[in-house]
Amino acid sequence: MKREAVITGAGIISSAGACAGETWQSLKEGRDGLRPFSLFPSAKYSGMPSGQLPADLSALSGLTAGSRPDHLAVAAARQAFSQSFPEGRAPDPARAGVLLGACVGGMADSEVFLERLLRDGKQDTGLLHFHECASSADAVAGTLGLFGPCETVSTACSSGSNAICLAADLILSGEADIMLAGGTDSLSRLTVNGFGSLLLIDPQGCRPFDEGRKGMSLGEGAAVLTLESAGSAARRNARVLARLSGWAATCDAHHATAPSPDGEGIQRAIRRALDAAGLAPRDIHYINAHGTATPDNDRAEAAAIRAVFGEEMPPVSSIKRMFGHTFAAAGAIEAVACLLALQNQALPPNAGLGRPDPACPVKIQKDFAARALSNVMSLSLGFGGNNNCLILSAAQP
């Protein structure tokens, strides 16, 4: 029996927009969402193109306190929740839960704690209050009054997608009827300096699948989907936006950071997701690639797509030029982008592309275009060889 969950709400906050409508407009225009980095002083990274958001995010969430990811997660979750439940509450809060991907947590404040301690010998432990990754899921559940499962997944850049898969699994196993699932992350000195130390940042801004690409651009944001069982949505007469019809996660077990060059693990994730959805490769009409614009990532991902789909592959685009790479939020943001593509029957463009890299033999969708779409695929890859594939399908099969 096919296992699928339905999507009845979506929320998204990023440098591309503060809601789904603004985000779709940015996608239509292929708008470069990167702006000069200035979130904290940095001799080395100030001014680099990044998907940075305003310093004060409290107005977005309504929270009186919290980490940056907490504010972003609550803001996105409120959007999804209000779309699914205009009346303002879930039918049975004990059967409704939250599962978010998060990597950085409150690190931006924890770094300030450590700096003050090392430089001045002073401990400001209040800065550590929201340190844990779990803080964001707890904030969402607390704000919305949900008492089902409440968990956080942290698998680097595949966190958001993994959270969506595991949330769907909790619904289908009967642990919950409704799950708010997605990802949230913010910029921090750890991640900016960390990826910079690995020489993975392109100082000119990311150019996914471009022949001259030199690396990522970093970003921050959050996206949340409301997932339900088909039965739950039917009982409420809820409007189904799309179906999460298939998903799969694998591990390369190849290297701590780099994907296997032939994308073997990505291929397995794609094939398993297709099997789970009961679909053939030809049934996929668009692929949203992870497409970080590092030389290794794009090459491996393209190899995997080519191996599975062959010559008859669907159009592929990476949208990271419009958002930056938002780590744990990336998979969730891209799932929402796929949802919007399905709803609007159009293909998001691969912004930042000059000359396609011939070593990445995929059909890059350079421009925004109207297209009939029934099934779309989103790929997310993470440090540690994590691979995740989501398939979203039109609300009506």
Add this chain to the structure above:
Amino acid sequence: MNTGIYILNAGLVSPAGNSPELVLAAAPAAPVLLEFPGQRAALKTAGFRCDLSEARALLGPMKLRRLGRLQIMSLLAAKKAGLSLNALSGDTGVYMGTGLGSLGETEAFLENMILKGEELPKPASFINSVHNAAASSLALEYSCKGENITVAHREISFDAALGHAMSALGNGRVERALVCGADELNYYHILAGEEKGLWKTGAAPGPPAGGNSRGVCPGEGAAVFLLSAGEPGVPAGALVPGGRALVPASRAIARVLGARTARYRHDARSYIDPAAAADFLCGLLDRCGVKPAETGLLLSGADGDSALDAVYRRVAAQLELRAGRPVPHGGYKQLCGEYKSASGFGFALAALMLRAGAVPPGMRFAGEPPAGPVKTILSYTISRAGVHSACLLKSL
């Protein structure tokens, strides 16, 4: 077909010892004043630290140089579990629970950045600092190519990871599952905790019998389990429809019946309503087809803090009401200290206890210990932050 989920291997790195024999025989020891190499100020806190001296021989000097403490602890626990590349390569998923991840590597990267500036970073420490670094190291070591999930949600991290592993096995998404719980002691974490008044000073905790002091004793540990779908009496290599091989359950340590997590209605003073907690536990029992009266032992995450330990005792009393008979209530954190994924240690102790058919001498009870061999153990963990979790194990 009576297919269930079975624990085939268990490995521990714990303050109580790094082998099942040591852990089962361990008596609660006094916590030791914590010291860290290169620490800037002396700590006042005593805690429970693991002995990693075997790591050089079992993992090799290269790994010790390249990897962080959490990764080393996890790999060492896997070695102690007797896992082999042959047994695990391919369709094995890794499901890790860690509340705080690789604190040591995060500290190393940030400290270096703050003191030496941005031009001389430590990229290896950044790679090791991600929460899923330990799960990735396990996958690399044993070529595990199935799902690779790390749950980082406070004190329920291990039980949540266990639940996802069980679902993956039950649905056939993976053929085997490595389930792990690990957290490490860290200087800045202890220092900040001193400032916040989190830690006990003085004597070791005696949960769950109810001391009268606040605070906990910090600890650390790594627990690794190999889980598989199994069936009692099936010959080795037997296949079920679909071609998936089952493992003879007779090889197993114990059977895992279920795991569950949820948020609870939180009260800052009394944490959780005991009746609601008992409802949560009975919900798990019911789903696993176990009556409350069949609960042989409640193993709680009582951590020596008088306020939370009192909550656990009230929950245990509510469970007894539903069972209609006394349910022994034991604790384990006097052996390992308090850390976010400590329920993994509790899970190991429960599994070993079920296999041995005897109560470990180091276990402490609020009330009477079990009168005889225990056949079903319900493990329950409350996080002060508003979530709780439970898992249920049964003897073979």
